[in-house]
Amino acid sequence: MPKSRFTTRQLATAGIIAAVYAGLTLLLPIPQYGGVQLRVAEAMTLLPFLFPEAIPGLAVGCFLANLLGSPYVLDWIFGTLATLLAAIWTSKMKNRWLAALPPVVCNAVIVGAEIAYFATLDGAAFWPAYALNAFTVGLGEAIACFLLGTLFLRAMDKVPGLPRRAA
Template sequence: MKPLRLRIVQFITEAAVIAAMYAILTILLVPLSSGQLQVRVAEALTILPYFTPAAIPGLFAGCLIANIFTGEGIFDILLGPLVTLLAAFLTAKMPSKYLAPLPPVILNAVYVGLLLYYTAELPMVLTMVLVAVGETVACYVIGYPLLLLLEKHYEKIFVRK
């Protein structure tokens, strides 16, 4: 068993790396990362709480940083990361790897759909559907294969105990 201090350092390091990856991917791919039909490629990382609890604060921090640069105003900067935090927590609790990408798809479809409905006056249901499609691409088409790859190499990447 690793000493507590080493485990804390490892947790913080994992969270920081995940936050940086999420923020950088979102900011660099900004044309894809926002709007009614968006594929926020960084959302593929939302499968990481399935493997490590450090991903929960990491995704929250990464989303906060990304939304400061790319968000749809103050509500998105404040609320978007909270939705990501909830999605990450739920992902960590998913009973199977097939369901792991589902929480961010559902929560972001509802949240971003409502946000764009109120801020950009876009049609709510259509916007929710389009956001769900983009989230499905990010979380299942990109994220799920990432999950399978990480699962295959889990011991090499996420060293525990």
């Protein structure tokens, strides 16, 4: 039998992360779709800094949240892509204080463009709309990641029994 890339525990952890991310996104009464958004679940996008099984967990959780919360197929695809790329990039970060940067950049660039496209349907108004939406999405993401996410990482350090990232 071929060796699995992830253990059963890691797969279960990824599933729990997916469920918590989707649940937080869908159940909290905070603006989470559109130009100004603050997804509290985005604090979880720093988890790949600690362990790799968070990468598929976050991608699946984001896809489920977008599938159930947004009517736009492009949001299902590009919102999930932004989260997946951010998670992979975050897992490669060497400094925990910079671990919040990839989700902010990926979401500002990708989701900002997506919202601008829906608002203008291409054309000359795209670039001003993109600048505004990249800023507002990036701002919400920065609050979620740099404030909530770094506090979340700090709290995760205190949980006994969690696998630790090598220094």
